[in-house]
Amino acid sequence: MFVVLLGPPGAGKGTQAQALSKQLGIPHVATGDLFREAVANQTRLGRLAQPYLERGELVPDEITIGLVREQLERSASRRGVLLDGFPRTVEQARGLSALLTELGKRVNIVLRLSVPSDELVRRLSQRWTCRQCGAVYQLRAGPPDAAGTCGACRGELYQRTDDTPEVVRRRLQVYFERTDPLVSFYRQAGFLVDINGDQEVNAVTDEILRALNQRRLVNPMTLDGHSGSAKRSLGGAARKPATPRG
Numbered sequence: 132m133f134v135v136l137l138g139p140p141g142a143g144k145g146t147q148a149q150a151l152s153k154q155l156g157i158p159h160v161a162t163g164d165l166f167r168e169a170v171a172n173q174t175r176l177g178r179l180a181q182p183y184l185e186r187g188e189l190v191p192d193e194i195t196i197g198l199v200r201e202q203l204e205r206s207a208s209r210r211g212v213l214l215d216g217f218p219r220t221v222e223q224a225r226g227l228s229a230l231l232t233e234l235g236k237r238v239n240i241v242l243r244l245s246v247p248s249d250e251l252v253r254r255l256s257q258r259w260t261c262r263q264c265g266a267v268y269q270l271r272a273g274p275p276d277a278a279g280t281c282g283a284c285r286g287e288l289y290q291r292t293d294d295t296p297e298v299v300r301r302r303l304q305v306y307f308e309r310t311d312p313l314v315s316f317y318r319q320a321g322f323l324v325d326i327n328g329d330q331e332v333n334a335v336t337d338e339i340l341r342a343l344n345q346r347r348l349v350n351p352m353t354l355d356g357h358s359g360s361a362k363r364s365l366g367g368a369a370r371k372p373a374t375p376r377g
């Protein structure tokens with residue numbers, strides 16, 4: 132199953148992709164995470180991407196499509212993937228379609244997460260990420276709330292350099308100029324499903340699972356082995372505790 136998570140910065144794409152990856156057993160590919168890792172390691176890709184990330188601009192399409200091609204060619208990604216933050220332009224959407232056609236696959240569903248802009252800005256200003264395991268938190272009063280360490284692995288928490296108010300403004304502007312046109316692109320193709328991202332994290336996951344079930348993309352029997360949230364949203368068993376993210 133090839134799932135695209137579409138939505139502005141802070142809409143919860145990464146949060147949902149992490150939860151769904153566990154429940155559905157398919158890998159989560161986030162172009163933003165791949166670029167940040169490349170920047171941290173100062174690889175050739177990282178040195179190319181760094182100035183774009185720092186300004187909140189998009190990395191050029193040919194570089195980004197090449198990066199996703201490498202991921203999709205890996206055997207683990209061939210049976211399905213949750214794409215978080217890709218595609219972000221119509222050119223990238225066409226590139227994805229061509230890549231999947233080569234593999235004999237296609238996009239199955241595009242989940243568009245909608246959240247009001249003031250809530251996006253609030254979430255990004257309060258986002259802290261674990262350097263070690265990548266868990267993401269909302270910390271109203273900053274890391275002293277959590278002793279500055281990750282609740283899951285005790286790794287150090289940090290704030291992304293592109294979460295400053297100035298860069299967030301630019302990222303939102305870039306989203307509405309360059310990525311929002313994908314909404315009509317995918318709606319016309321019949322792939323788009325609107326999801327209310329402005330509700331509690333588990334409620335968003337449940338809405339997504341219902342959408343996947345309605346389109347016969349998940350098998351409730353297969354999900355039985357995963358978590359309570361999946362079963363619950365498909366009319367199954369009792370609630371289990373949420374994951375550490377959020």
Ligand code: AP5
Nearest residue numbers: 140141142143144145146162163189190216254258268377
């Ligand atoms: P990327 O890392 O993809 O950033 P983004 O799209 O701006 O998305 P975010 O990671 O900021 O938000 P999210 O929607 O994942 O929200 P999250 O779940 O973390 O891209 C960074 C940069 O890389 C780009 O600017 C560009 O330079 C480059 N790039 C990446 N992909 C590219 C591409 N395809 N083409 C070209 N360039 C590319 O949640 C945010 C916060 O909210 C967290 O604290 C979380 O805990 C909290 N939260 C989540 N859900 C909820 C909820 N339901 N209620 C309350 N809080 C919530």
